[in-house]
Amino acid sequence: MDKAAIVGVAQTRYERRKKDQIFADMVFDVTRAALDDAGLTINDIDSVVTCSNDFYDGRTISGMAVGDAAGGMDKNISTVSGDGTFGAFYGLMRVLSGYKATIVVAHYKGSEGDVKITTNGMFDPIFHRFLGIEAISAAALQANAYMNLYGLTEEQFAEVSVKNHGNALNNPYAQLAMKITVADVMNSKKIADPLKLFDCCPISDGAAAIIIAGEEIAARSKKKPVWIKGVAHCCESYLLGDRDLAKPVALSEAARKAYAMAGIKNPLREIDVAEILEAFSYMEPLWLEGLGFCKPGEGATLIGKGVTGMGGRLPVNPSGGALSANPILVAGLARLIEATLQVRGEAGARQVDKVNTALAQGFNGPCGQSHCVWIIGGKK
Amino acid sequence: MSADNQKPERLEATFAFPMLYEWSIGLYGSRFFQEIMNNKRFIGIKCPGCGKIYVPPRRVCGPCFKELTELVPLSDTGVLTAFSVVNYPFIDPNTGSRRPIPYTYGYIQLDGADNIFSHIINETDLSRIKVGMKVRAVFKDRAEMKGNIEDIKYFELIR
Numbered sequence A: 001m002d003k004a005a006i007v008g009v010a011q012t013r014y015e016r017r018k019k020d021q022i023f024a025d026m027v028f029d030v031t032r033a034a035l036d037d038a039g040l041t042i043n044d045i046d047s048v049v050t051c052s053n054d055f056y057d058g059r060t061i062s063g064m065a066v067g068d069a070a071g072g073m074d075k076n077i078s079t080v081s082g083d084g085t086f087g088a089f090y091g092l093m094r095v096l097s098g099y100k101a102t103i104v105v106a107h108y109k110g111s112e113g114d115v116k117i118t119t120n121g122m123f124d125p126i127f128h129r130f131l132g133i134e135a136i137s138a139a140a141l142q143a144n145a146y147m148n149l150y151g152l153t154e155e156q157f158a159e160v161s162v163k164n165h166g167n168a169l170n171n172p173y174a175q176l177a178m179k180i181t182v183a184d185v186m187n188s189k190k191i192a193d194p195l196k197l198f199d200c201c202p203i204s205d206g207a208a209a210i211i212i213a214g215e216e217i218a219a220r221s222k223k224k225p226v227w228i229k230g231v232a233h234c235c236e237s238y239l240l241g242d243r244d245l246a247k248p249v250a251l252s253e254a255a256r257k258a259y260a261m262a263g264i265k266n267p268l269r270e271i272d273v274a275e276i277l278e279a280f281s282y283m284e285p286l287w288l289e290g291l292g293f294c295k296p297g298e299g300a301t302l303i304g305k306g307v308t309g310m311g312g313r314l315p316v317n318p319s320g321g322a323l324s325a326n327p328i329l330v331a332g333l334a335r336l337i338e339a340t341l342q343v344r345g346e347a348g349a350r351q352v353d354k355v356n357t358a359l360a361q362g363f364n365g366p367c368g369q370s371h372c373v374w375i376i377g378g379k380k
Numbered sequence B: 001m002s003a004d005n006q007k008p009e010r011l012e013a014t015f016a017f018p019m020l021y022e023w024s025i026g027l028y029g030s031r032f033f034q035e036i037m038n039n040k041r042f043i044g045i046k047c048p049g050c051g052k053i054y055v056p057p058r059r060v061c062g063p064c065f066k067e068l069t070e071l072v073p074l075s076d077t078g079v080l081t082a083f084s085v086v087n088y089p090f091i092d093p094n095t096g097s098r099r100p101i102p103y104t105y106g107y108i109q110l111d112g113a114d115n116i117f118s119h120i121i122n123e124t125d126l127s128r129i130k131v132g133m134k135v136r137a138v139f140k141d142r143a144e145m146k147g148n149i150e151d152i153k154y155f156e157l158i159r
């Protein structure tokens, strides 16, 4: 693979409702901020990728509505209807196929639709939508299947919520920063068994942008480029009933390919920090297993031992993760942005010591149907 | 004209009417619901490549990328493989009415099928429901059936 780097990043503060800003306003803000971060102008950008979803935005060709705000005028602009990590993957492909620099923007407002209706909308309209399944009840089903396979407890999942909401206290972009205990999580409102309120991500508004460039632009960007060492995505069956929900096989496969590309043999030893998309607490241990940081069934043990805490061998979600803000689609790009800030040493109070190599992960589809894994580092 | 952008109230625009849609159920989906209406039983479809039996029936086996044509009858019983008791209200997109809460969403392996079917389970007491329990489909009366997934009222636990 030719060399490509992340040269600019920006994100809004994530909030429950951004009433001051329409979609295009949020995108305009992060586009300009990412250009400033990179020390580039819009004239340096020759390719634009937007990430949005028509159902969420309540309009068709939703990407086109933010084209001007993303600096897309007279440029090649295209939309990914999926998580920002996949949009960034497409942005990278464009750079590798000859564009000099791609800006990837993602926007989402959970506040403007009914999230239960919009996420019910991702399921099959003939066999499943009638039954009421949407993002939370599907996640609850996955959590139940995962607990049953390995004999896990709700308290083990609660530890993720405690850790990530605590980490968010150091992240000025986070929406839900809280110092809470396992008991607080256990006593929070029952949502869909085994998930309680604090096991679930909040509804969020926000946007993010990232600039991916080839060597020429990277050489004259303001910040130290963060190089893309390996990236892959992989998908499994659409229907939940065709999958074993307790085994994230698409994630394992995406991770295997990304590690091979980056030359990583022992992820737990070679990766310094991981930002993963845990929209629900149980997802963090399950995704850690898929990412090969431990054996299947041992993700919760890894967390219990403190390995993924800020002082541990592999801090996971120093940003506070998606539990602390989950603007859907933007959330994966936020993971990649936090990983970039960690590699640059710009993560402020949540900076992990000596980050050479960072991992970011995002997913699309109910219960993680399709995953995208990024390995980035400071060395070319 | 005032240049002060801080003061004005931020307004909203609301669309209140539903966006209608009419999905075709297709050949095998229609056969599936007709079999329930006519014989109160399930049918699946067998992959000629791997032999897996899928329910509801569909044309393609993802792993084999082969066309499926052999419909097979299945039992109205199965095993509960995962479930969630849901405690928040949901607006049924079909009727616009609120489903009473709590309700239980179940992940059911029908006897004779290799993938998982999902439906409502008529038990919301967590102390009385466990993964691995046998369940049986309870259908509506023929006169009430409409050829959709709600022709199955729910699955009941067989104790």
Ligand SMILES: [Zn+2]
Pocket: B047, B048, B049, B050, B051, B052, B061, B062, B063, B064, B065, B066
């Ligand atoms: Zn097959």
